[in-house]
Structure formats: structure tokens, C-alpha cells
Amino acid sequence: MSTTNAPAKPGRSLGRTLLQGGTVIALIALIAFFFAMRPDVFLSFTNVKNILFQVSILAIIASAQTVVMVVGDFDLSLGATSSLAGAVAAALMLGGVPMWTAISVAAGVGLLIGLANGFLIAYLRLSAFVATLATMTSVVGLAYLVTAGTTLFSLPEGFNNLGQGKFLNVPLPVYIAIVISLIIWGTLRFTTIGRSWHATGGNQEVARLSGVNVRRARLLAFTLAGLVSAIGGILLAARLGSASAVQGSDNMMFSVAAVFLGMTVIRSGMANLGGTMVGVTIIGVMSNGLNILGVNSYVQQVVTGLIIIAAVTLSSLKNRER
Amino acid sequence: MNAALTTEDSSHTIALEARDIFKHFDGVHALSGAQLSVRKGEIHALLGENGAGKSTLVKVLTGLYTPDSGTIVQNGSDVEFANVRVANRAGIVALYQELSIIPSISVAENIMLGEQTPNRGGLVQWKTLRRGAQEQLDRLNQTIPLGKLAGELSPVQQTMVAFARALATNAQVLILDEPTASLTDTEIKDLFAVLRKLRDQGVAIVYVSHRLEEVFELCDRLTIMRNGETIITKNVADSNIDEVISTMVGRAAGELYPERGTATSTVALTVEKVDGRKVKDISFTAHKGEVLGIGGLAGSGRSELLRILAGAQKHTAGTITVGDKTLRPSPGVSRALEAGIALVPEERRSQGVILSATIQDNIALANIPGVSSFGFVSGSRIVDITRQGMLDLQIKARGQRQPVGELSGGNQQKVVLAKMLARKPKVLLMDEPTRGIDVGTKAEIYRLIRELAAGGTTVVAVSSELPELMGMSDRIIIMHEGQISGEVQASEATEEILLAYCYGKADSHVNN
Amino acid sequence: MRKKFTGVVAIAAIAAIAAIGLTGCSTTASTDTASAKPFKVIAFTSGNQTPIGAWWVKAVTAEAATNGWELTMIQGDFDFTKMNPAVESAIGQGADAIFDGYTDVASIGSIVTAAKDAKIPIFAMDSATAVSDAFVTNITTNQQGIVDQTLGAISAKIGGLKGKNIMVIGHDPHPGIRMRAGLAKDALIKAGANIAGGDVQKVKSPATGRTEALALVADYLTAHPGGLDAVWVGWDDAALGALKGVTEAGSAAVVTGVDASSEAIAGIEAGGNFLATIDQPWPSILKMIDADLLAYQKDGTLPAKSFIAVDANLVDITNAATTTPSDKL
Structure with a gap:
């Protein structure tokens, strides 16, 4: 209250600015720290390329998670959906199906899972937690069935190239991740459906009374997320040259973490794609930097969690006073 | 209006005093030298327009905010409340405007929440808990089943539960923020009786309200705030409503309601035999340029009728016709909007605006078809309609991109209006158009409604305040238990006639 | 309309769950x-x-059918809070013998206690x-x-181990991998090699072992270009990730x-940087335990040794073509 007729605020304090940008500053501090520790290596072309390569698939799945979280829900099944899509593509190609057909079918499977999630949540009014937990369970089972519990490999050269090939010495998944996140950014920002998603996430009842078809908006958000995460999973299979039932399972938690980190970047505290990319980068830089410093991977996991807590706490301080 | 008891009988001991309180947020001063002195055994009204600093002062008194400077004195000694719990322990309890009940737990648990929960070694003593909760409800003369989930209660009962909880903490100073907002007249009478009893027991009560009639009926003294400062404290008996309003607004109270009489004979909205949840067999017409008021007690189906008309709630029978176009049954909000019916809903904060979103985004929300082509929205068109809306309605804000949550209640309501007016509706439905809005902005809203009507819009407005119904409408329909119980021209209406209709008593042939 | 539809969906869901339950994880294959x-x-x-593990389930079910045993097969999906109670309740219904496949003794303490109380021997x-006193035998x-x-094999390929830089990748929760990664580290230090990163590099989850090993190797090679002579990995899935990291870094x-x-x-067989793997003779080990179980069934004879470690076979370019892969058993 009482800020109603406030004039433009005179210069805000440095401290406040630091708090506001907590997460971005954490990222810059991380980069500065690793650069100081290994100036010869950390910001070298090879290593930056490495980091981008390593986070490209997470970036795709985190974009999908962003869409769902903009609508105010979240999707636990994205990691499993991506694994299943990779497995379906691999199984079909090993069965002699042409590459692009296999990819399309696999992407379609992801889309259908997203559609099912959306239907359960928007139309049958299940909670997102229950619905996506259940589909995750089933989808993991399907992935085991598709792979028969083994790792599928010997995929066609052309397919592996999608994940391992390079253009201008930069791996293709990096470009694909950039294109997909740009498309999603544009969709969220410039399209009517993007506006409907923001409105639904802001306040469902307000959106409904304003003439937004809230149920369709949620359905479409989950559907898009399913499709995009499937693309991520197909790319992961191409990148590894193989597909197993669980190979993308860590992407689910990391994608949620990235979106949460990203929510701290903007003032309104809503999920946003730019912020998500900052979050993805933090996670990627952490893992790569600590690997380069030779830090034990268990310690890495502890530190990653702490960094997330630190960034989120720092950013939440700014809201404390209200 | 009863003359309030004078405070002469009380001992004049000061229960709680705030001296020279300053508080600012983001460089904006919310309080600059606020004073308040509440005596034991009095009901003290705290008045002021929205944004005058009442709520901030209350939050300082209850430990929610720490003041920048100034002192709080309780029973003669300086105190500092680090947080709400400390203030609660000191016997200072606030009951806020936004109901603070937990819908998912029982009535008894709500009343005996937190430190009031009796326990032995961490185990809840259910018998003691229920007995304690029943005691508080008895003090309020309420018969609410203790085991029921609080979320299943009516809003009225929820208020009572929140109130019972405040009583359960043995408050010495009780701060009530708009406690009667969703209560019926009978319930208000009961509440006032309880408050008077508490006062006689020596409790100090701070009563924050926009309803001045209530203040003059109930309170002993009043303090008026404006722009974060305390302007005056005096005995209610020595004041009058006009003086209070002019002190609050800082200028003489002008005529609140504009001239009537822009209604034409062209029918704009025809409702025939509409049935739905809480609504039975409703038929009426509204004309171009007319302001049609709809009244009735809480729960009489007023809001549901508006929601059905707006496509936000299903109807099971009947037809709705705008101009000469009959809508399909249960058209949905989007089709109703296209047909020219727009709704400004009752609960502004939960139904009207997205608080975290900007003014732009809120206004764009209801106008997606208007600001987009081929699925892409146009930023410049959003800027245009937002600028137009802010100009037309004189919305005070830092800019188009200010989050709506930072605006005052009146300006938030104007954003809701702007959002819907950008659709250029033929029929504008408004549910409690001035709830929680200060007097100054109320007058603006009434003028606006009249301007819209003069421009050919049909306004159908629900209000639970009879003076407002009579002041703003051309014609009034009263609902009782889901049906229309009476209709009267506003110029011929009196509170007695309207109240009789509200209780479904009068014959329906008066003044048609 | 909505209600009716929800009902149909609910019925379909129940039917589906029932169907899954019937064909589901813990199958009881009893043989008359x-x-x-x-x-x-x-x-x-x-x-x-x-x-x-999948091969083992099939193979044991087949053995049971051949021997005329009444078999209760419990599949735990790496979830001990689900598996252990299931096994214990089966023990409660009585049995003559228990057969543990690939489940670490540390994770089944409650099963071991239950079996001891019921006086049922566990063959593992x-x-x-x-050696563990939980089992009458563990091969x-x-x-x-x-x-x-x-x-x-590594030593022969790169000309001795002394002074060479070798990364060891392990995964601690798996007792076998943990043990052999530790042994590899000790042997390498003894031979005068440098352990890359100073210690065993640890993969956190077997599910993402391949991606994790890839990142470990790629990041290490960026930080130390040309800094690896060999990567010893505790299991093939992660080794394939390490292989990718090595080849991509050139x-x-x-x-x-x-x-x-x-x-x-x-x-x-492709003849690249992947030098060798180990073929563990699971089918012949299963035959040994099968014989022990039959002996016990006949007259209660318990196995002579409670712990037997069978030698495994190295698979390299010379015999790769003739080795049956473990996932094709």
C-alpha cells in the first residue's frame, strides 16, 4: 500500500541492486571464481564449447519446464518423457524405420504424453503433482518395455550426427537448444497463447473471468512441454549414440532447479525463459568448473544445492520488507 | 443512529499509544508522524481514505512492520514488537480485512490456532480445544459446528471464526479491519453487541472501517488520518459524517452521486426465465443508457446472476438476449464478451486483477483478440489501449508497467474497469463496484458509471449497500433466495421498501 | 455429461491398474x-x-521349472523399501531356501534377520x-x-603403467564396482602410475552414468589437454561415456x-580406443548355486564354502567376436 502515487524512485541503493540481481551476480561470481582458479582453461573456446554442449539438452528440457511453470504448474514427467522419446526413436531406427519418421513418431509420443498430462490436469482437475507423478511412473515403465531393459545402440550415423556433429566447430545440439529456447521465448512473449499462459499462471480466476480459455491454455502448455522434452530426449540419444530407459532422469530435477533459479532473476518472481537460461548456465558452470578443479562429485552435489539455496535466499531478501 | 456513549465513565487509562511513527517503503513515506492513543474500554475508530496509512499503522502496532522512528507505549511503558507473535503475547491482536482462516482445517482448530492449541507433551488435547473454541463462539452468539472444515463455511461464518480466534487470545487491544464487510445486518447487530460487551469489560478496540454510519453507531472516539499523518482525534459525539468526510478527503464533501436520468426506452438486455445455481426463474429487461441496480441480502443470488449473465457460470434454463442477439446457453466468458457483456467481478484481488502483473498485462488480458493478429500480440496496440484506459479513468500510477498490486484499491478497481471498457461492452455488469474503496474514489466511480450510461452503455450493478443502490441506479431490482422479490424506480425507493423486498416480505406490486 | 465422462475414465483407469496388477512385477510362478x-x-x-538382472530372473525361473520347485520371484526395481518387506512376508509364509541375486548384503539386513529367525538358508x-555369515554360500x-x-591389458597397450596418467571411474553404492575401483586405484599407485584427479572419480547415479562419465573425462581433458593415457572404468555403461569423452577430445x-x-x-570390435572389458561367467555361477540348492533339497547338505570368487575372462579384440554379450544371455 501507499506506494500509489509514488514518483519515479530516486537512485536505489547499491545493496538493493545487489539483492535484486542476486542470481545473476551469483553466476558472474562463479564464472569469475573459476576463471581466477584456472585462467588458462575455464574461459577457453574449448571449455566454453564444452559447457554449452553439456547444458544444451538440459536447456531444452528446462525450456519445456518453464512453459508449464509459467502456467503455475510443474511437470515431474518431463525427464521420463525425454528418455522414452529417445528410446522410441532408437528402437524404431534399429527396426529399420527411416530416421526422420522415427524422430517424428518419438516426438509425437512426447506430445501425446504432454496432452495426457494436460487433459488430466486441466479437464479432469487432478493436481499437477499427482498427475505428472503418475504419468512419470508409467512412462518410465514404457521406456523399460521399449528398451527391454537394455541400452539400445548402433544407431544410424546420420542420427548420431544430430547430437555429435558440428557446425563452425560448435556442436549441433547447442544451436538446436538456442533455436528452441528462442522459439519458446517468443511464444511466451509475443503470442496470444503465451499471454494466456502468463495470465493463467498469474491468477486463474481473473484470467477466466477475462475471457481466457484457461483449460485450453493449461492443456496446450503441458502438450508443448511434452513435445519439447521429447525433442530433448531424442537429441540426448543422438548425443550419446545410445538410448536407455533412464538416461535423462536427472534432467527433471535440474530443470525445476533451473526454473526456480530463473524466477529469482525478475522482480515479479514468475517463471521466465531468460531466467531459466541463467539457471541452466549456473548448473552447467558449477558442474564443469568443479570438474575442472577436480572436486569430488559428491562434494559437487552438495555445493550445487547450496548455491541454489544461496541464490534463492539472496533474491528473496528483497521481498522481505514488504 | 444511536448517540455513542461518551468516554466519561471510563478511567481514561491509555491502553496503547503510538507516538510520531514514521515508516517508508522504497523511498515512499507511508507514515510520517502518525499518532494514535487508545483508551481502555473504548471503541476507537481509525478513519482515512485508502492509502492514508491506516493499515500501515495497524501493521506497526501489531509487529508486522518495524517503524523507522517513533515509539509505541503500552500501559505506560515503551514497547517494541519484533514480530506478530510478540505483539500477540502482549495482548494486541489484529483481525485483517483479508480473512485469515485456514480453509483446510476444522473450525475448532482455526479458533484455537498456534499458541492457543492446548497440548500436553506435544499431543493436542482435543477436548480442551473444543471446549475453548465453543466458549469463544458462545461469546459471539454463533452456532457453528466445531468439526466442520472452515473452508465449507459461508463467508459470514468465516468472519466469525476469524473473530473468535482473536477473542481466544485474550486480547487487551483488539484491532478490527473492516469486520462487517461481508456480514448481514442481523450479524452486524450481534457483532456490535459483542463489541460493546468487550468494551465494558475494559478491552480497547480499534475499529478501522469505511462505513461511517457504523462508526457513528458504535464508536466512542475517532482518529482521522490523511497522507500518513494523524489529522484529528475527537469524540464521536462531537462530530458528524460530513465533517469526517471532508477531513478525510481534505476538502468539503461534494455530492457523492451524480444526476440520474439517461435511461432510454431501447431494450439492450433481455433475460428470460433464467435458472442456475442459486438462481431461479429470473426475467427482466435493461435499457440502453440505464443504470440498473440489483440488491438483496448476502447469498440471495445477486452475484450468481451476474456471473451467469457474464458466461462465467452455467445456466440450466432460459435465454439471455443482448440487443436482438440471443446468446447460446452457457456461452462461456469469451463468447459473452464478444456479444458485448462484460463483468467487473466482486473480488477484485482474486477475480479482477492479477496483482503481480503490470497494468499493461492486466488490460491486455481481456482484450487479446483486439491486440493480436494471427496469434501474435502487438506490443504497441497494448500500449495504446492501456494509455487510453489510464487516461479515461485517471488511473494514478508510476507507469504502464507498474504491477497492479502496488496500486491503491481504487486504482486497482479502475484497472479492472479499464480492462473491460476496452472491449466497448454494450452491457457492463458490476459486482460491488465500490467495495473497499475510499470515499474520494467512490464518487469518481459513480460519475464514471453515469458517463458510461450517458454514452449508451447499460450498467447492471450489484450492491449490498442500500444508499449506494439508491444513489447510483435509475431502477432497482431486489433478489431474495434466488428470485426477484421486487422492483422499484430509484427515485421512489426508500430503505424501508428495499429492506422489505430483501427479506421477501413485500407484495411485488409496489411501483413498477 | 462431465460426470458421466469422468466415471468412464475412472472405470477405465481402474481396469488398467487391475490389468497391470495381474501381470505386474512380483510374479508367483508355482509349478505343480x-x-x-x-x-x-x-x-x-x-x-x-x-x-x-533381467537374464537372472528368466534363468532362475527356468531352473525352478526344470527342478520342480515352487518359486516365488520378487523383483525389487532398486527399491529396497518395497522389496525387503515383500521378501519378508514371503518368508513369513514359509520356504525351504532363499536365493539372492545381485543384491548387496548391506541392503538386506532385515531379510537376513527374518531368514535366520525362520531358519531358512540364503544362497547368494x-x-x-x-565372506559374510548372512549367506550359506555366496559365489x-x-x-x-x-x-x-x-x-x-592397459599396461601392455601403453607400454607399462609407471608414470602414466590414468583416470579411475567408480560408483560407490555398487559393492562390486566400489571394491574393484579401490583395488584398481591401489594397484595403479603400486605400479607407479598417477591417478588422474588424485582419487577415484565417482559417478552419482547408474541411470546417468554415461553422461556423467562423459562430462568427467571431457572436463578433465579440457583442464589437462593430453593429460590422460588411459581410463579405467568399473562398468561398461560408464566406460562407453568415457570413450565418447576421449574420442571427442581427440x-x-x-x-x-x-x-x-x-x-x-x-x-x-570397432578397434578404437575401447581396449577391453570383462566377461563374468554368470551362467556357470548360476549352475554352481543350482547344484548347491539341489544338494540341500535332497538331504539338507549345506555348501562346503561360504564364499567363492570365480575368475572372469578378459574380452579384447582377439576374442570379442566369439564372446556372448552379457545382455544377450
């Missing part, structure tokens, strides 16, 4: 035999989602890396032998794994 009281065996594994396969592979063979380092998965064997 002429004898009035068939020999009852409870078999369980937590690793049924791995190729070898690859369930501990040392596994010789971890020291595995390490000696793989390091021998390093000449050789990689070894353990398991003889078909993908690893194909990698060896």
Missing part, C-alpha cells in the same frame, strides 16, 4: 509336481532392470565381496582378478570396462 510338498524357493533381486550370487567373481586382467587414451555388454563388445 507330483510330490505332495514341493521344495519352496524364494528368489529376489533388486537389479531386475539391468540386463544381467554376487551379493557380497567378502561371485574374483575382483582382484578382474583388476589384474584389465590393468594388464585423445589417444585407452578405455576399459567391465560387464561385456554387447555395446562394449561392439566398441572393442
Whole structure:
């Protein structure tokens, strides 16, 4: 209250600015720290390329998670959906199906899972937690069935190239991740459906009374997320040259973490794609930097969690006073 | 209006005093030298327009905010409340405007929440808990089943539960923020009786309200705030409503309601035999340029009728016709909007605006078809309609991109209006158009409604305040238990006639 | 309309769940035999989602059918809070013998106690890396032998181990991998090699072992260009990730794994940096335990030794073509 007729605020304090940008500053501090520790290596072309390569698939799945979280829900099944899509593509190609057909079918499977999630949540009014937990369970089972519990490999050269090939010495998944996140950014920002998603996430009842078809908006958000995460999973299979039932399972938690980190970047505290990319980068830089410093991977996991807590706490301080 | 008891009988001991309180947020001063002195055994009204600093002062008194400077004195000694719990322990309890009940737990648990929960070694003593909760409800003369989930209660009962909880903490100073907002007249009478009893027991009560009639009926003294400062404290008996309003607004109270009489004979909205949840067999017409008021007690189906008309709630029978176009049954909000019916809903904060979103985004929300082509929205068109809306309605804000949550209640309501007016509706439905809005902005809203009507819009407005119904409408329909119980021209209406209709008593042939 | 539809969906969902339940995880394959009281065996594994675990489930079910045992097969999906109670309740219903496949003794304490109380012996396969009084017998592979063979292959390829930079990748929650990674580290230090990163590099989850190993190797090679002569990996799936990291960085380092998965064997046959893997003779180990169980069924004879470590075979370019992959058993 009482800020109603406030004039433009005179210069805000440095401290406040630091708090506001907590997460971005954490990222810059991380980069500065690793650069100081290994100036010869950390910001070298090879290593930056490495980091981008390593986070490209997470970036795709985190974009999908962003869409769902903009609508105010979240999707636990994205990691499993991506694994299943990779497995379906691999199984079909090993069965002699042409590459692009296999990819399309696999992407379609992801889309259908997203559609099912959306239907359960928007139309049958299940909670997102229950619905996506259940589909995750089933989808993991399907992935085991598709792979028969083994790792599928010997995929066609052309397919592996999608994940391992390079253009201008930069791996293709990096470009694909950039294109997909740009498309999603544009969709969220410039399209009517993007506006409907923001409105639904802001306040469902307000959106409904304003003439937004809230149920369709949620359905479409989950559907898009399913499709995009499937693309991520197909790319992961191409990148590894193989597909197993669980190979993308860590992407689910990391994608949620990235979106949460990203929510701290903007003032309104809503999920946003730019912020998500900052979050993805933090996670990627952490893992790569600590690997380069030779830090034990268990310690890495502890530190990653702490960094997330630190960034989120720092950013939440700014809201404390209200 | 009863003359309030004078405070002469009380001992004049000061229960709680705030001296020279300053508080600012983001460089904006919310309080600059606020004073308040509440005596034991009095009901003290705290008045002021929205944004005058009442709520901030209350939050300082209850430990929610720490003041920048100034002192709080309780029973003669300086105190500092680090947080709400400390203030609660000191016997200072606030009951806020936004109901603070937990819908998912029982009535008894709500009343005996937190430190009031009796326990032995961490185990809840259910018998003691229920007995304690029943005691508080008895003090309020309420018969609410203790085991029921609080979320299943009516809003009225929820208020009572929140109130019972405040009583359960043995408050010495009780701060009530708009406690009667969703209560019926009978319930208000009961509440006032309880408050008077508490006062006689020596409790100090701070009563924050926009309803001045209530203040003059109930309170002993009043303090008026404006722009974060305390302007005056005096005995209610020595004041009058006009003086209070002019002190609050800082200028003489002008005529609140504009001239009537822009209604034409062209029918704009025809409702025939509409049935739905809480609504039975409703038929009426509204004309171009007319302001049609709809009244009735809480729960009489007023809001549901508006929601059905707006496509936000299903109807099971009947037809709705705008101009000469009959809508399909249960058209949905989007089709109703296209047909020219727009709704400004009752609960502004939960139904009207997205608080975290900007003014732009809120206004764009209801106008997606208007600001987009081929699925892409146009930023410049959003800027245009937002600028137009802010100009037309004189919305005070830092800019188009200010989050709506930072605006005052009146300006938030104007954003809701702007959002819907950008659709250029033929029929504008408004549910409690001035709830929680200060007097100054109320007058603006009434003028606006009249301007819209003069421009050919049909306004159908629900209000639970009879003076407002009579002041703003051309014609009034009263609902009782889901049906229309009476209709009267506003110029011929009196509170007695309207109240009789509200209780479904009068014959329906008066003044048609 | 909505209600009716929801009802239909609910019924369909219930039907689907019922169907899954009928065909679901813990199958009870009982075999009718002429004898009035068939020999009852409870078999369980937590690793049924791995190729070898899946083979074991099939192989044990087949053995039981051949021998006329009444078999209760419990598949734990790596979830001990689900598997252990299931096994214990089966024990409660009575059995003659228990057969543990690939489940670490450390994770089944409650099962061991329940079996001891019910006086039912547990026969185990690859369930501990040392003598354990939980089992009447536990037959596994010789971890020291595995390490000696793989390091021998590396040494031969890169010209001795002294002064060479070698990364060891392990995964601690798996007792076999933990043990052999530790043994490999000790042997390498003893031989005068440098352990890359100073210690065993640890993969956090077997599910993402391949991606994790890839990142470990790629990041290490960025920080230390040309800094690896070999990568010793405790199991094939992660070894294949390490192989990718090595080849993508253009390093000449050789990689070894353990398991003889078909993908690893194909990698060896391709003649690249994948040097060797280990074929663990699970079918013959299963035969040994089968014999022990039959002996016990006949007259209560318990196995002579409570711990046997069987030697495994090195698979390299010379015999890759003739080795049956572990996931094709």
C-alpha cells in the first residue's frame, strides 16, 4: 500500500541492486571464481564449447519446464518423457524405420504424453503433482518395455550426427537448444497463447473471468512441454549414440532447479525463459568448473544445492520488507 | 443512529499509544508522524481514505512492520514488537480485512490456532480445544459446528471464526479491519453487541472501517488520518459524517452521486426465465443508457446472476438476449464478451486483477483478440489501449508497467474497469463496484458509471449497500433466495421498501 | 455429461491398474509336481532392470521349472523399501531356501534377520565381496582378478603403467564396482602410475552414468589437454561415456570396462580406443548355486564354502567376436 502515487524512485541503493540481481551476480561470481582458479582453461573456446554442449539438452528440457511453470504448474514427467522419446526413436531406427519418421513418431509420443498430462490436469482437475507423478511412473515403465531393459545402440550415423556433429566447430545440439529456447521465448512473449499462459499462471480466476480459455491454455502448455522434452530426449540419444530407459532422469530435477533459479532473476518472481537460461548456465558452470578443479562429485552435489539455496535466499531478501 | 456513549465513565487509562511513527517503503513515506492513543474500554475508530496509512499503522502496532522512528507505549511503558507473535503475547491482536482462516482445517482448530492449541507433551488435547473454541463462539452468539472444515463455511461464518480466534487470545487491544464487510445486518447487530460487551469489560478496540454510519453507531472516539499523518482525534459525539468526510478527503464533501436520468426506452438486455445455481426463474429487461441496480441480502443470488449473465457460470434454463442477439446457453466468458457483456467481478484481488502483473498485462488480458493478429500480440496496440484506459479513468500510477498490486484499491478497481471498457461492452455488469474503496474514489466511480450510461452503455450493478443502490441506479431490482422479490424506480425507493423486498416480505406490486 | 465422462475414465483407469496388477512385477510362478510338498524357493533381486538382472530372473525361473520347485520371484526395481518387506512376508509364509541375486548384503539386513529367525538358508550370487555369515554360500567373481586382467591389458597397450596418467571411474553404492575401483586405484599407485584427479572419480547415479562419465573425462581433458593415457572404468555403461569423452577430445587414451555388454563388445570390435572389458561367467555361477540348492533339497547338505570368487575372462579384440554379450544371455 501507499506506494500509489509514488514518483519515479530516486537512485536505489547499491545493496538493493545487489539483492535484486542476486542470481545473476551469483553466476558472474562463479564464472569469475573459476576463471581466477584456472585462467588458462575455464574461459577457453574449448571449455566454453564444452559447457554449452553439456547444458544444451538440459536447456531444452528446462525450456519445456518453464512453459508449464509459467502456467503455475510443474511437470515431474518431463525427464521420463525425454528418455522414452529417445528410446522410441532408437528402437524404431534399429527396426529399420527411416530416421526422420522415427524422430517424428518419438516426438509425437512426447506430445501425446504432454496432452495426457494436460487433459488430466486441466479437464479432469487432478493436481499437477499427482498427475505428472503418475504419468512419470508409467512412462518410465514404457521406456523399460521399449528398451527391454537394455541400452539400445548402433544407431544410424546420420542420427548420431544430430547430437555429435558440428557446425563452425560448435556442436549441433547447442544451436538446436538456442533455436528452441528462442522459439519458446517468443511464444511466451509475443503470442496470444503465451499471454494466456502468463495470465493463467498469474491468477486463474481473473484470467477466466477475462475471457481466457484457461483449460485450453493449461492443456496446450503441458502438450508443448511434452513435445519439447521429447525433442530433448531424442537429441540426448543422438548425443550419446545410445538410448536407455533412464538416461535423462536427472534432467527433471535440474530443470525445476533451473526454473526456480530463473524466477529469482525478475522482480515479479514468475517463471521466465531468460531466467531459466541463467539457471541452466549456473548448473552447467558449477558442474564443469568443479570438474575442472577436480572436486569430488559428491562434494559437487552438495555445493550445487547450496548455491541454489544461496541464490534463492539472496533474491528473496528483497521481498522481505514488504 | 444511536448517540455513542461518551468516554466519561471510563478511567481514561491509555491502553496503547503510538507516538510520531514514521515508516517508508522504497523511498515512499507511508507514515510520517502518525499518532494514535487508545483508551481502555473504548471503541476507537481509525478513519482515512485508502492509502492514508491506516493499515500501515495497524501493521506497526501489531509487529508486522518495524517503524523507522517513533515509539509505541503500552500501559505506560515503551514497547517494541519484533514480530506478530510478540505483539500477540502482549495482548494486541489484529483481525485483517483479508480473512485469515485456514480453509483446510476444522473450525475448532482455526479458533484455537498456534499458541492457543492446548497440548500436553506435544499431543493436542482435543477436548480442551473444543471446549475453548465453543466458549469463544458462545461469546459471539454463533452456532457453528466445531468439526466442520472452515473452508465449507459461508463467508459470514468465516468472519466469525476469524473473530473468535482473536477473542481466544485474550486480547487487551483488539484491532478490527473492516469486520462487517461481508456480514448481514442481523450479524452486524450481534457483532456490535459483542463489541460493546468487550468494551465494558475494559478491552480497547480499534475499529478501522469505511462505513461511517457504523462508526457513528458504535464508536466512542475517532482518529482521522490523511497522507500518513494523524489529522484529528475527537469524540464521536462531537462530530458528524460530513465533517469526517471532508477531513478525510481534505476538502468539503461534494455530492457523492451524480444526476440520474439517461435511461432510454431501447431494450439492450433481455433475460428470460433464467435458472442456475442459486438462481431461479429470473426475467427482466435493461435499457440502453440505464443504470440498473440489483440488491438483496448476502447469498440471495445477486452475484450468481451476474456471473451467469457474464458466461462465467452455467445456466440450466432460459435465454439471455443482448440487443436482438440471443446468446447460446452457457456461452462461456469469451463468447459473452464478444456479444458485448462484460463483468467487473466482486473480488477484485482474486477475480479482477492479477496483482503481480503490470497494468499493461492486466488490460491486455481481456482484450487479446483486439491486440493480436494471427496469434501474435502487438506490443504497441497494448500500449495504446492501456494509455487510453489510464487516461479515461485517471488511473494514478508510476507507469504502464507498474504491477497492479502496488496500486491503491481504487486504482486497482479502475484497472479492472479499464480492462473491460476496452472491449466497448454494450452491457457492463458490476459486482460491488465500490467495495473497499475510499470515499474520494467512490464518487469518481459513480460519475464514471453515469458517463458510461450517458454514452449508451447499460450498467447492471450489484450492491449490498442500500444508499449506494439508491444513489447510483435509475431502477432497482431486489433478489431474495434466488428470485426477484421486487422492483422499484430509484427515485421512489426508500430503505424501508428495499429492506422489505430483501427479506421477501413485500407484495411485488409496489411501483413498477 | 462431465460426470458421466469422468466415471468412464475412472472405470477405465481402474481396469488398467487391475490389468497391470495381474501381470505386474512380483510374479508367483508355482509349478505343480507330483510330490505332495514341493521344495519352496524364494528368489529376489533388486537389479531386475539391468540386463544381467533381467537374464537372472528368466534363468532362475527356468531352473525352478526344470527342478520342480515352487518359486516365488520378487523383483525389487532398486527399491529396497518395497522389496525387503515383500521378501519378508514371503518368508513369513514359509520356504525351504532363499536365493539372492545381485543384491548387496548391506541392503538386506532385515531379510537376513527374518531368514535366520525362520531358519531358512540364503544362497547368494554376487551379493557380497567378502565372506559374510548372512549367506550359506555366496559365489561371485574374483575382483582382484578382474583388476589384474584389465590393468594388464592397459599396461601392455601403453607400454607399462609407471608414470602414466590414468583416470579411475567408480560408483560407490555398487559393492562390486566400489571394491574393484579401490583395488584398481591401489594397484595403479603400486605400479607407479598417477591417478588422474588424485582419487577415484565417482559417478552419482547408474541411470546417468554415461553422461556423467562423459562430462568427467571431457572436463578433465579440457583442464589437462593430453593429460590422460588411459581410463579405467568399473562398468561398461560408464566406460562407453568415457570413450565418447576421449574420442571427442581427440585423445589417444585407452578405455576399459567391465560387464561385456554387447555395446562394449561392439566398441572393442570397432578397434578404437575401447581396449577391453570383462566377461563374468554368470551362467556357470548360476549352475554352481543350482547344484548347491539341489544338494540341500535332497538331504539338507549345506555348501562346503561360504564364499567363492570365480575368475572372469578378459574380452579384447582377439576374442570379442566369439564372446556372448552379457545382455544377450
